[in-house]
Structures are given as C-alpha cells and as structure tokens.
Amino acid sequence: MARSGPKLTRIARTLGVSAATVSNALSGKGRVSAELAEKIRATAAELGYVPSLAGRALRTGRTAVLGLVLPDIANPLFPQIAQAIELAASSAGYGVLIADSRGDVATQTKAIERLIDRDVDGMVIVPRRGTRIADVGCPVAVIDTPSTPGNTVAADHWGGGRQIAEHLKALGHRRVLVIGNNPASNVQNDRIGGIRSAFGEAAFVEILWIEALEREAGKGCPLGLAEKVAEGFTAFACVSDLHALRALTELQRAGINVPEKASVTGFDDLIWSPVVTPALTTARMDMTRIAAIAVEALVKAIGERDPADAGIGAPVTAENAEVPMQLVVRQSSAAPPTTQFQPQTIANAGTTAPARTTAPARTTAPEGEHQS
Amino acid sequence: MARSGPKLTRIARTLGVSAATVSNALSGKGRVSAELAEKIRATAAELGYVPSLAGRALRTGRTAVLGLVLPDIANPLFPQIAQAIELAASSAGYGVLIADSRGDVATQTKAIERLIDRDVDGMVIVPRRGTRIADVGCPVAVIDTPSTPGNTVAADHWGGGRQIAEHLKALGHRRVLVIGNNPASNVQNDRIGGIRSAFGEAAFVEILWIEALEREAGKGCPLGLAEKVAEGFTAFACVSDLHALRALTELQRAGINVPEKASVTGFDDLIWSPVVTPALTTARMDMTRIAAIAVEALVKAIGERDPADAGIGAPVTAENAEVPMQLVVRQSSAAPPTTQFQPQTIANAGTTAPARTTAPARTTAPEGEHQS
DNA sequence: CTGAAAGCGCTTACAG
DNA sequence: CTGAAAGCGCTTACAG
Numbered sequence A, B: 001m002a003r004s005g006p007k008l009t010r011i012a013r014t015l016g017v018s019a020a021t022v023s024n025a026l027s028g029k030g031r032v033s034a035e036l037a038e039k040i041r042a043t044a045a046e047l048g049y050v051p052s053l054a055g056r057a058l059r060t061g062r063t064a065v066l067g068l069v070l071p072d073i074a075n076p077l078f079p080q081i082a083q084a085i086e087l088a089a090s091s092a093g094y095g096v097l098i099a100d101s102r103g104d105v106a107t108q109t110k111a112i113e114r115l116i117d118r119d120v121d122g123m124v125i126v127p128r129r130g131t132r133i134a135d136v137g138c139p140v141a142v143i144d145t146p147s148t149p150g151n152t153v154a155a156d157h158w159g160g161g162r163q164i165a166e167h168l169k170a171l172g173h174r175r176v177l178v179i180g181n182n183p184a185s186n187v188q189n190d191r192i193g194g195i196r197s198a199f200g201e202a203a204f205v206e207i208l209w210i211e212a213l214e215r216e217a218g219k220g221c222p223l224g225l226a227e228k229v230a231e232g233f234t235a236f237a238c239v240s241d242l243h244a245l246r247a248l249t250e251l252q253r254a255g256i257n258v259p260e261k262a263s264v265t266g267f268d269d270l271i272w273s274p275v276v277t278p279a280l281t282t283a284r285m286d287m288t289r290i291a292a293i294a295v296e297a298l299v300k301a302i303g304e305r306d307p308a309d310a311g312i313g314a315p316v317t318a319e320n321a322e323v324p325m326q327l328v329v330r331q332s333s334a335a336p337p338t339t340q341f342q343p344q345t346i347a348n349a350g351t352t353a354p355a356r357t358t359a360p361a362r363t364t365a366p367e368g369e370h371q372s
Numbered sequence C, D: 001c002t003g004a005a006a007g008c009g010c011t012t013a014c015a016g
Helices: A008-015 A019-027 A034-047 A053-060 A078-091 A105-117 A157-171 A186-202 A210-217 A225-230 A241-253 A287-304 B008-015 B019-027 B034-047 B053-060 B078-091 B105-117 B157-171 B186-202 B210-217 B225-230 B241-253 B287-304
Strands: A065-070 A095-100 A122-125 A140-144 A152-155 A175-180 A204-209 A235-238 A263-265 A282-284 A321-323 A326-328 B065-070 B095-100 B122-125 B140-144 B152-155 B175-180 B204-209 B235-238 B263-265 B282-284 B321-323 B326-328
Touching (some): A078 A287, A078 B095, A095 A105, A152 A287, A157 A186, A186 A204, A235 A241, B078 B095, B078 B287, B152 B157, B157 B186, B175 B186, B204 B210, B225 B241, B235 B241
Parallel strands (some): A065 A095, A140 A152, A152 A321, A175 A204, B140 B152, B175 B235
Antiparallel strands (some): A095 B095, B282 B326
8 A cells, every 4th residue: 555554453453452343443333342442542543543445445345435527627616616525525534536528528428437437436416518417326416406307406596596686676777688608508597597587577688698699700709798788788697707707808898887887797706706897796606515415415325325236227316405596796786877766667668679779868768678 | 346347256257267367468467378368358348347446456555546736726727737637647547536725734734634545646736835745655746837946847937927028028018017916936936037037128027916915905906007007017917817807807997998008918828818808818838738747757656666665755756847838819918009119228228216107108108127 | 378375454244 | 342254356476
C-alpha cells in the first residue's frame, strides 16, 4: 500500500488481542467489553491508525466512493456543485470521483462505465438534456428538476421563477423578455414556467431561445436586446446568470443603462454575479442542502443494498425532494423607467402583437397583453 | 463487490487454466504462449471482464486513483482544470478524487490527509497563496507558475503577460492600468511581470490591487476606472477574466465604450469571455497540455516508486515544465481613442505623477512615463 | 510456458 | 466477551 500508517494487526499485536476484536471494537459491531474497546480505540488513535480502504473494500464490497457525473463539466455551476457534493460526501465518509463527458452522450456513457468499473458505491448525476440514466447498477441520485420523471433531488426551479417574476412584477414591469437557451431543458422550462405563472395576466411575457437564434445568426450573435427595449420591454429575465451577463453587457454596450432603462435578472448566483456592475439580481439554489439530501439518500440506499446483487436491474435511487430557491436582489433590477401601476386594466387587454414603440410611452404602453 | 462482471477465476475456470496464467496473459507480464494469451484475452473481453481494483489495490499497493486538490474550488478556472485532469488521468487509467478546502488552509490540510488516507497514488495540487506542500508522502504535481520554487508544471504566465502587453503596445496604448488581486500570488506576479517587461519604457504602467482596495473601500467597491480614463489611461490589463469582467461592466456602466474609449484584456479565457459584449481579449493556458504533463510526471513517479516505502520523506514530484500561453484577441481591445505613435520621445520622459487630464489630449498626453 | 501457493488488510460468521 | 479461521480478487515470486 502507498500508506504510511500501521495496520489493524499492528494494533492487535500491540494490545495482545486478536484482529477480530480490534475490528469489532473500532466498528462497534461485535460485542466487546467497554473497557477493552476503549483501550483499543485509544491505541488506534495514538498509533494513527487509518483503515485500508482497499482491504475493507475487498472484504465488504463497499468502496466508500461516490461518482459525480457532470455531462458538461464546463458548466459554470460546476464549482458550486462539486464543492457541495464533496463536502456532503466527505462528511459521510465517502470520497468523490469525478467523471466528465464534455457534453457528449457517448463519452458520458463511457464515463459512467468507468465509474462502475471502479466500483463506486453510488453516483450523483447532473443530467443535461437527453441524458439516459438506465440500468446503472448502483444507487443513483439525480440532481435536476422535480418535473423530471424519476427520482430526483432538485431546487424548486419553478418556485425560483415565481420569485423572480414576483420581484419584477412588484417593481412595475409589464413587458418582460425571458431569455433561455434551449426548450429541451427541464430546468429551464421549469424556471420559465414559474416566471410565466407568477406574471399571469399581469404582464406581457415573450421568450427568446438563444440556441435557436444562434443556429441562424451564428454563435455569439447579438441578442437584439436594444430593439426589444425599443419595443417597450423593460425587463430581461434570464434563465442563467451566464445569459444575464450576456444581456447586461449587450444592453450596456448599446448605451442602455441597467437598471435605469432596463432590468436584468439571472439564475444560480454564479461567481461573477456580485462583482459585475451593476451586480446581478438572481435566484440561487441551496446547493448545500441539495447535496446533503442527494448524498443522504445515496448512503441510505447503499446501506440497504446487498453488495452481492449488483448489475443490471438494481438501480436504487434517491427519494424525490424539492429545495426552495432563494432570491438575491442586487442592483441590476429596479423599477422600469416609466412606472405604470394599473394592474386593474389588464384583464381584458387583448392585443396579440406588441405595438412597436421607441420607448415605453406613458399611457399607450401595451401592458397586460399575454402571449397566445 | 458492488460489481456485476465476472472475476478472474471465472475466466480461468472457463478456459481450464490457472488464475495466475490469466493474470499474466492480461497484464502481459509473465511468459504466456501467444496463442493462449490471445484466447484468454478473447474470453475476457467476451465475458466483459473488468479487474477488481480493490483486489488489485490490496495486492499491489496501487489504487489507480489520483487526488485533485483545489484550495479554492470556487475558482472559475476549476472546470477547465478538472476537465483536463480528468481526461488525462482517465486516459492513463487513473480515477480522479476531488478534494476541496474552501480557501481555508486548515481545511486543505484535512482534505489532503483524507486523500492520503484513501491511498491515492499521487496528487495534482493547484496551490493558492500560502499553500504548504510538505511531506505529503506520495508523488505530487503542482500546477502553478515557473517562478514557484519546487517542481511544477505551469503555463508560461510571464510569457502570457508579454503577449498581452505586446498586443496592447502594438495597438498604440501608452498608459495602461494593470489590475490584479493580490501581490502574494505567484501567478499574478508573473503575469504582471511579463506585462511590465514587454512594455518596458514604451508605456506608463500602473498597478491596481483589488484586494488592497477592497480592504479599505469594502468588498465589491467600484474600482474607480472612470477616473483612470479621465487620467488618460486607455487600457486595462487584468490578471484574470473575472477582473476584466468587473472592469468592463464598470466602464460600460460609466458610459465609457469598450473598446472605443478604453481597451480591456483578461486572462484564462473563462467561460463568459466569448459571450460578453464586447467579447474579451484574453490569454489562455493550454490546460490540456498542462494536465497531460502533470499526469504523465505523476504516473512516471508512481511507477518508479516502491509501494512499500510510503510515509513522510518520500514526496516525489513532477519535473519542471512550462507551457506557452495563447493570446486570444477579441473585440474588447482596440487602438486607443487618440492614436499616438511616438515611441522615440519616450526614453527620457521623466514626470513622476501622471498629469490629470479629462481625456487623453493629443499632444500633452503623459506617455512614456514609467513607474518609480 | 504454466500452475500451486501465499498473502495484501480487512470483516464476518462461527466457536468457545 | 473474545479469538481462530476463512475469504473478498488479485498478483507475484517460485517451482515445475
């Protein structure tokens, strides 16, 4: 072993007892007299005994290692996730093996296989659109969104969307552009659904899908936000802080001051959100709690599992759980340039297409419209 | 084992040979006749044999696992690093265990200890200021900067700084503010050193340390960049894209167009750099190569190492290596508002403090000054 | 070229 | 309450 410490037998010899007794004392399983157990524990601590995971793994079939599968490790959320999972796992006595798949589905399958070949006791998977988590053969906890079929631990993305929308609504925004990347993402759809549901008839909400736009206009193309402002949009609710950043800089570049002329909000409270000017209003997930729940479920499933029955058909899973998101209000959101508080007039407004105006006019603003 | 596949003996039985022969055939070590070896390999593949790492680890003292130590996992560079290391490691047959320490030195020591307790064969450490990598007791590869004493693999940060400076110099900038976080960072100092050295007497270069500023003005305080522009600075060379982002938005917010009125550059090509408006000019590390070198060095050291001699006093390490950085020119940098090409007049200019001007005046611009 | 034997460090029934 | 024995799956000298 590449280890320095003493082994179990060393402690046994030192104390003149059997290895079995030492093992029992340390694990608290077999019956060992209180005083002997205490003596053993003391000696073990003194000698700096650390059990060999390899020996234990070979015997018990448990490696005390969890796999963390990130289909797209470039995801800026990764640091948050990895940190939270690592903390939860190590607190529970587990190590975390990372597996990346650079967005590629085939690579991902390979990555999961490698993890299995390494005998992880379970894995945490953060899926991206199209991820198939079939017969993995070990307990799996999926971190995604509650709307995903199957057992998952997730932030309440829908609720997060509602919070963002309520915030914007209270500020007086009546024309908001929601910016998402891809409609195939459950997370994004939940967030957007929450936003729309909270606005209800109180605002005209339009959605811009970046990926669709980029397919035509090219990667990194302008989002055309200045035009949107000209059309009367006063708020840009982005499904991720990365998009919010893109929106913010595009607006600023066009000479549109945020938040005076337009508000921008994001999601996830990514690293740059507090340092950007103006700082981004966002909704953050409670990663610590999500990770804790995921790992706890995993540990439980691992404990209940018979190490013998591996292989296909034994995908144990985490219980469903939903963790509230937290709204973080910063400077990027404020009341719209022309504050309009006439929510009563909304119900029967029925224009289908938003009127083009250079700036949100005081009285003719097309508020209260809703998307078809 | 939490495994599905067949074990070695299963293959041996199937073929009517001994386990030893199977092992030898598969590893190519002991002498086994070519045809039997082939038959064994075929059967192993057919049966989907995957060796038990636990069994092997117990016997050989090698776990085939590398530890990845990130003193500050929140580091936005983390995804790049983790991805590159994971790829290099898995290509070499190693798994990657992550260890986080949330910026805390004590936690870090704990994290490294946990890794050792898990018998990693080696580790990759990305240190942050003040990290002590002492007698870890296993091969270690440090990813930092060549100026760090000890064996490291690193990007040529100094060279990267030079590239940034040459770029800015060629554009015509003669008054640049370098923005760093903390002078205790070797990486930052190298980058800054490279910048200064490339500018030489060709420009007046001043340094702004964010951390020092924030200690007085508070976390997230304005950097006062508009004032700097008023003082005649036309370029802001940031030591990280995170700072560049902060600079960019602060300038934009102040109504200073980038790059027309001021250029901004960063480092590391972080995820948002290409999508921001204007996209950030930056210098990126070749993480793939750095990771490859680090892992290769580790694997070599592990191979040469006697599994028996563990413990204190055996910190093998990676050979020193330096990987060039690559300049990525995007829209955030351009010629300064008033192009001034009079490098000849520079040598004997000697004002100590820059003259305060509202805008870089055509002829009186305090170019060619150098810091004391 | 091939196989029998031992043993890596641990835990788990099973006796005593 | 304590210990002797067996065995997890592999690899490595060592015989043959």
